[in-house]
Amino acid sequence: MTDDTVHMTLDGLSELSRAVLTRHGLGRRHAEAVTRTIVAGERDGCASHGAYRLIVCVNTLKTGKVVRNADPQIHDAMPALVRVDARGGFAQLAFERGLPVLTKKARTRGIAAMGINNCVHFAALWPEIEAITEQGLVAFACTPSHAWVAPAGGMRPVFGTNPIAFGWPRPDGSPFVFDFATSAVARGEIELHRRAAKPIPEGWGVDAGGNPTTDAKAALDGAMLTFGGHKGSALAAMVELLAGPLIGDLTSAESLALDDGAGSSPIGGEFVLAIDPAGFLGGETEQHIARAETLFDAITGQGARLPSQRRYEARARSLKHGICLPRALHDDLQGLLA
Template sequence: MTTLSPGDAVRRFAAIFAGEGCSGENARSVARALVAAEADGLKGHGLSRIPTYLQMVRSGKIDGAAQPSATRPRPGVIAIDAAHGFAYPALDLAVAELPPLAAAQGIAAASIRRSSHCGETGLPCEALARQGLVALLFANTPGAMAPWGGRQPVFGTNPIAFAAPLQGREPVVVDLALSKVARGPVVAAKQRGETIPRGWALDAEGNATTDPDKALAGSMIPLGEAKGAALALMVEVLAACLTGANLAFEASSFLDGEGPPPATGQLLLALDPHAFGHAQFGERIAALVSAIEQQPGARLPGARRLANRARATREGIVIPPELEALAT
C-alpha cells in the first residue's frame, strides 16, 4: 500500500481536485479537511469521500470553483453563502471572520447556507479554540433519520461539535452525530462489502438490519433514541431554519452525483471566555479536566483522535487501495 505524509497527501489530493476544475484555494481546503479527518481516524469523513466528491463536482452538484461570500446583517452575525460549493471554504471563511467579532461582542455567529457535507465538524471548532475561543458547530445533513416512532427520514444525522481551549495543551473537542453511528461508517462498510452491527439502522420498513444498502435506504437509529431525535430537531432548526438552508428531507444526497445541490446549512458560534464578567475560565475548566482525568480509565473526549493524529504524523497515512491510482 502507498503511505504518504499528511502534507504530501494534501498536495496530491488537492492536485486531483484542481484537475477536475476546482479552484486552487478550494482544492486545498477540501484536501486539508479530508486528510485531517483521515489522520484523526474518522475515515468515514476522510479519503473515502474522494470518489463521491469527484462525482459531485463532475455532475455540477457541487461547484468546485464557487467562492463563498459573507455579509454582516448584525454586528455579531456573519451570513455566509457557500454558493453551492464545498462546505470547507465557507467554514474557513467563518473561522477567519469570527475571532475579531467575538472579541468585540463577546459572542459571534456565522450562518452558512447553500452548503454541503462538512466532514469532521470538530475541526473548525478546534481552530477557534486554538485562538482562545469556545466554539460550537451545528450542521444539518440529508434525510437519514426518522422522528422517534416514525419510519420516514425527516432529520439528517445532524452532527454537533464543541471545542474549548486548555492552557498549555490541545483543546478539548467533542464531535458527534446524533444517530447512534454516523452514516460514514455505513458507507465505508458498503464499499468494503461488509455488514454493519445490528442496532445501527433500520430498513425502509422499520426493521433492524445489518445490510448497509438497506440501512442507507432506511433510517439511522437516533443516539439516545427519543432524546437523540429531539436533539436532531434542535439542530435542524439551528442549521437549516435559522440559516435559510434546505431542510434535511429537502436536501439531495451527499453520497452520489445525482440531483441538485444539497444546499444544507451550518451554524458556527464563537464565545470569548473573557467576556462573561470574570477571569476564572482557565482555572474552572482546568479543575473540570483534572476531576475527569484523575479517575482511572477516564479520558477527555477526543483523546483517541489526538493519538491517531500523532501516529499519522509519525508514520504517514495509508492510502486505500481504491485511491492508490489517484495518489500516484
C-alpha cells in the first residue's frame, strides 16, 4: 500500500459493496449478486469492471432506470430454450436464476440457449461464462449496450461496446475463457483515463466531429471505434442481432433512446449458449477433451499466454494478499455511504 492506494481484503470490499448498494436502495438479493460480480472484477485485476462499477451502479440507481427489487421470471420457452425476464433489474440475479435451467437443458438436449430480457447490464461477461464452464459445459455469451461505437467507415455511434465471451472447461485447472468488447476498448477504460486525466491511445475514439483524438472526454462525447476495423464492426452487428431482435430485445441505439439522457447503464438483453461436449462425443468425450489440451500446450509451450491467464494470476495474488484501490476511488466509494 502507498499513500495513493488503500489496501482491502476481498471480504472488506464485499462489505463495502453491499453497504453502498443497499444504502442507495438496491434490494438485498440484487446487492449480493451485483457484489459478487464487482468483487470478481477487482479480485482478477480488471479495474474497469471492479470497484469502480459501484459508482456506475449508484448512478444508474439514481436515474430510476433500474428496478431495485425486481423478481426475475423464468419462461420455459422450448425444450432447448429458456427465457428469463429480468423485469428491469440488474442482469446478475436474472442470470443466476436461469443458470440451473440452462444447465439442465444443455445436459438433456446437448445444447441450450438462454435469452435474458429487460435487464440492466454494467459488467463483464466472464463471471457468467465461468459459472457455465464450472458445470463442464462450453459457453458463449454476448450483449449490446448503449450506442457509443461508430461502425467501420462511419463517425456516428450505432453499436454498443457489444462484448462477446467464450469459455471451454478444462479437466484440470481454470477454464479457457476470453471476454472482450468489439469496440477497441471497454468504455470503462476510457472513463478511467478521463478520471485520471490521462490521454487515451490513438484508435480508441473520435471526437464529435469525427476526428481522431487522444482526449478521453472528447472520445466519450464523440464516438468509440471498433477493434480491427470492419472485422470488429461485423462482430458488433452480430451481437446486436443475437441479443436484440433474435430474443425480442433492444438494440444499442434503442437502449440509448430509452435512456433519454438519464445516464443509466444499458437496458436490453443478453444471449447465452451452453453446449455439453458429451452431446457430440458420448463415450469419446474424455479423449477429445484431451486433444484440446494438446492445443493449449502448443500455445503456452512457445511462451504465448492464454486469454484470462493474467486474470487467474491476479486472482491468486488477491486471494492471498487482498487488493489495493486507488485512494481517490476509495474516497469516492466512502462518499457514497455519506
